[in-house]
Amino acid sequence: MADIDITLPDGSERSVPAGTTVVGLAASIGSRLAKDAVIGVVNGTERDLNWVLEAGDKVEIVTASSERGLYTIRHSTTHVMAQAVLELFPGATFAIGPPVEDGFYYDFELAPGPDGKPATFVPEDLERIEARMREILAESQPFVRDEIPDDEARRVFAGHRFKLEIIDGEADDPTSATASGLVRTYENPPSQPWAEPAFAGYPGFIDLCRGPHVPDTGRFLGHFKLMRIAGAYWRGDEHKPMLQRIYGTAWASKKDLEAHLHRLEEAAKRDHRKLANELDLLSFPEELGGGLAVWHPKGGIVRKLMEDYSRERHASGGYEFVYTPNIANGKLFEASGHLGFYKDGMYPPMEMDNGEYYPKPMNCPGHNLIFDARQRSYRELPLRLFELGTVYRYEKSGTLHGLMRIRGFTQDDSHIYCTPEQAHDEIRSLLGFVLSVLRAFGFEDFDASLSTRPAKAETVGTDEGWAEATANLRSALEAEGLEFDVDEGGGAFYGPKIDVKVRDAIGRSWQLSTIQYDFNMAARMGLEYVGEDGGRHTPIMLHRALFGSVERFFGVLLEHYAGAFPTWLAPVQVRVLPVRDDHNGYAREVVAELAALGIRADGVDASEKLGNRIRKGKGEKIPYILVVGDDDVASRTAGVNPRGGEVERDVPIDQFAQRVVDEVHHQVNVAR
């Protein structure tokens, strides 16, 4: 047979016999590669290992350790899970099951129970399903690719209504492909035909799928765990039936799986709700109502420090401080457009003698009234109004989540009014300001998303206006060198926006700051300035929140530092422990001396063993614990036990104090 030439990723050419498959090519390169190969990428398209190559193909061999290989493993694992579920639950049907970050899921609908509603999984089902999956793996069932005509597919998948919707093109399934009257399928022939066949003409499991897959269930799969059961709407639509989703995680090796499970445990230890409780920072009393928090003294001081720092930066950044009330007449929110576009997110109104009053969901309408309080000149622009404004939003009960998603929160909110000519530079400097403040809190790794015009805003503004605003935002992102993705249709009703995200100490991404372009609300509310030409013009308005929500930012900081706030933010910076009763007096003197320098210090008398008092201080994650005994009283020193560091003896108090003062002054952000 004639040889054909194949191009490899490094540009080199390789001659193989005609009819060679992806795995055959891998074998010709090396037996190790053939063993590790999961799929191939042929001319840019992912293909199964038994895909037959043609002359001139560009081929890359994908192994399990790569992103694409892992994705394939997860994708194949979810097919195995679907097979197990359909076998174990007669009458069950399935919807979609893609790989996702760290794992996979599949959505199912079970046969109706006694109440006539589809049955639901119970946690013990996961063990049964997992056990059946392992049996399927042991059978080494091949993944058999095929393409069948639509009408035949409709017969095969008769009784599987979600699949029929996919075949008909009504529903989108990211992993299946239907084109020109053909649908692609993957079948897993079982060793024994199913007792109750679910697919006409097939002995076992088959799914709509564009693939590719691992060659058979006996290879690469195995390192998985079913994690949880969740509800999920069919096609993500709350008006459509709720399906039962099973989430799983899958990895290329046992080691990777265990590492992933370990990461989850580490993240759970950092949970801000747990830490907030343990460190006595704040709480969510049931009596208050869902999504509302009270701040205890230790959380309160951290929040105050965050807010103080924010105010300092805004003061030096050319912002002016304003205050607006928490409730406002509904007419204001009609004028601003909030009642038209945002009513679902607002608390219901209070009836008052001269109208309906709503808790404010955003600060912008109030700030606009300040702008509009007198005639404005172009000479005043950009006018930057800043407020730590508390807003209330009616969030659905099921969406509340600690500090990250609450109903009452405070935005470090700013509205900037500028001329269209100023908008570009203003956005750019805003972005720099935002990043600079975030860096001060110890975040180093940023990216962003650019959100464009949403469907609900099709009546707001002009196409050109949206395009120009979006271009302005994009150019600021590019100028700042920030990586960003584009969220099509994710903008606010009044304009497109940039959301800045930070990566925390364990690599998780959090959305914090937002910069929103608004060419709509100023006009709606009749805001004008007198330009150089003497004419009246509508200003461009920029909405900007830096922390986003003070509460949420606090929660992110808490998780980022795992409760061990850097010294400048720590509720208690220094704890002084006398060794014996007769050192209590000296310990109090040391506390007073430190406090006089603005250091947050406290002491615990010697009523318990020293070791236990140190242990408690460590549990509170205090940056410095000082121990004072006979030698220290004599020479005005202390033993210094720093968080995460080595004990130092005989440190002069004034020297230690200077060290803390410097550390606070420079806002050293060390997560020890």
Place this chain on the structure above:
RNA sequence: GCCCGUGUAGCUCAGUUGGCCAGAGCAGCCGCCUUGUAAGCGGCAGGUCGUGGGUUCGAUUCCCACCGCGGGCUCCA
């Protein structure tokens, strides 16, 4: 809002297959100990077992509803 799970002392958790005064550790308070770098000892106090109904001679335990919380979906700072 919808699906699943869950709710015992301030915290972490036992326990009751329906039945005497519901338990432990930590935290708190009181005493003893007088202590040099991550748990010294003893005692006291603390719970209408989330709330409200129902079944029962009897419910914290079984059933129902509601509320809170957790994980998802939708939505979002």
